[in-house]
Amino acid sequence: MLHSELRLGVMSILLGVEExxxxxxxxxxxATAGNLSVQLDKLQKAGYIEITKTFxxxxxxxxxxxxxxxxxAFENYVEALRSYIEK
Amino acid sequence: xxxxxxxxxxxxxxxxxxxxLALITQMIQNTHRRLTVNAGKPYLIWGYLTAGxxxxxxxxxxxxWSFYWMFAWWLIPLLGFPLxxxxxxxxxxxxxxxxxxxVDSVWLACSVAMIPAFAIALxxxxxxxxxxxxxxxxxxxxSGRLIAMKExxxxxxxxxxxxxxxxxxxxxxxHAVVVENVNEYSLFLYKGEMLIFALLFICGxxxxxxxxxxxxxxxx
Numbered sequence: 001m002l003h004s005e006l007r008l009g010v011m012s013i014l015l016g017v018e019e020x021x022x023x024x025x026x027x028x029x030x031a032t033a034g035n036l037s038v039q040l041d042k043l044q045k046a047g048y049i050e051i052t053k054t055f056x057x058x059x060x061x062x063x064x065x066x067x068x069x070x071x072x073a074f075e076n077y078v079e080a081l082r083s084y085i086e087k
Numbered sequence: 088x089x090x091x092x093x094x095x096x097x098x099x100x101x102x103x104x105x106x107x108l109a110l111i112t113q114m115i116q117n118t119h120r121r122l123t124v125n126a127g128k129p130y131l132i133w134g135y136l137t138a139g140x141x142x143x144x145x146x147x148x149x150x151x152w153s154f155y156w157m158f159a160w161w162l163i164p165l166l167g168f169p170l171x172x173x174x175x176x177x178x179x180x181x182x183x184x185x186x187x188x189x190v191d192s193v194w195l196a197c198s199v200a201m202i203p204a205f206a207i208a209l210x211x212x213x214x215x216x217x218x219x220x221x222x223x224x225x226x227x228x229x230s231g232r233l234i235a236m237k238e239x240x241x242x243x244x245x246x247x248x249x250x251x252x253x254x255x256x257x258x259x260x261x262h263a264v265v266v267e268n269v270n271e272y273s274l275f276l277y278k279g280e281m282l283i284f285a286l287l288f289i290c291g292x293x294x295x296x297x298x299x300x301x302x303x304x305x306x307x
Contacts, residue, residue, distance in 0.1 A: 005102050005110065012114035017182035024180045028118060078111065084104045 001046050002077045006031050006039045011074050014049060014066040022062040040064060048073055120303070126234065127299030129194075130242075132170050134292030137163055141285035148278050164201075190230050197226035214260075216284045217253035220246055227291060238298045242291035249287040256280045 002008050009029045014020060026036055040062075043049045048070030052063045066074075102110060140163050147156040177183070200222045208215035228243025256279060 003101055003107065005106075008102065008107055008110055009114050012111045013118050016115055016118050017184045018188065020182040021180050024182055027180075028114070078108075081104050081108050085108065 001042070001048070002073065004039070006035065007043055008077075010036075010039060010043065010064070011048065011066065011070065014064060015071065015074060019052075019063045019065040022064070025064065043070070046073075123234070123303045125300055126236075126303055127296035129171060129175055130239070130292040130296030130299070132174065133163075133167055134288045134296055136167050136170070138285040138288040138293065141281050141288065145278055145281040145285065148281065186233055189233050193229045193233070194226055197222050214253075214257055214280060216280055217250050217257060220253055220284065220287060221250045223291070224250055231295075236295075236299055238295035242295040245291045246287055249283060249291070253280055253283055256283065 002011060006029060009031075010025055013025060013028050022033075022036070022040075025031075025040075026033060029036065031039070040049065040051060044051050047067060050065045050067055052065070054061050054063060140159055143159060144157065146152075147159070201219065204215060204218040204222060207213070208218060224243050224246030226243075227239060227246055231237065231240030231243050260280075
């Protein structure tokens with residue numbers, strides 16, 4: 001799940017913030033809205049992130065937050081990478 | 088090996104292990120840099136404002152201007168909080184991180200602590216300046232540790248040393264008034280206290296604020 005460039009990028013960003021909105025994630029990753037939307041959906045279905053759709057004033061706003069499960073998965077992934085590289 | 092300097096658009100593609108680690112590092116650093124640009128601005132706002140007002144009050148005392156100019160101290164909160172709201176509020180799309188929340192909480196507690204400090208100064212008839220300096224020293228020191236910027240931490244330590252210096256000034260002033268009954272001397276010390284107060288904000292907030300801004304802009 002995390003071995004994809006965009007999904008890993010999103011997870012790395014969300015790890016350092018409380019929550020981030022869709023616009024910020026798009027700016028940071030440079031991904032297209034469509035592609036980012038698909039990847040966020042996959043991460044949500046895996047239980048790695050929570051997505052809240054709300055409004056900021058009259059503008060719709062999509063907020064993403066990493067879950068406990070997402071943090072654990074990320075830690076395991078980094079550990080696996082480390083052990084692979086150290087071999 | 089993926090060249091992350093040329094990476095602008097992320098795609099749905101598989102990465103090698105080394106690329107993955109490089110990407111994680113890069114994204115965390117980018118986000119941190121983006122969120123810390125102009126992190127020194129609050130220190131500059133409060134530093135310049137407080138030092139400016141303290142120096143103005145020093146001029147008031149030195150020149151013997153009207154007592155009512157003492158109310159100019161209230162310009163610090165009256166201008167400081169609106170300026171913070173106008174210039175330091177994050178754009179709605181910018182996320183907050185846990186450190187932001189912790190730093191905000193520390194300064195909220197420090198701001199509220201000014202109320203009992205004011206009451207103590209009023210009821211015990213002591214100068215409020217050392218109490219303010221002590222509260223600011225705690226806020227600055229804890230913030231410096233939280234945001235891992237040693238300039239701010241040193242600013243906090245500087246404020247703490249300044250608190251001791253100002254407490255000594257208080258003792259000398261009281262001694263001069265009560266024991267020696269020299270009012271001229273106490274006035275001289277009071278002027279000195281304001282200058283120390285201004286100097287503390289210059290060294291403990293303005294200088295670290297400029298250093299932080301320079302550093303974060305350079306890294307951005």
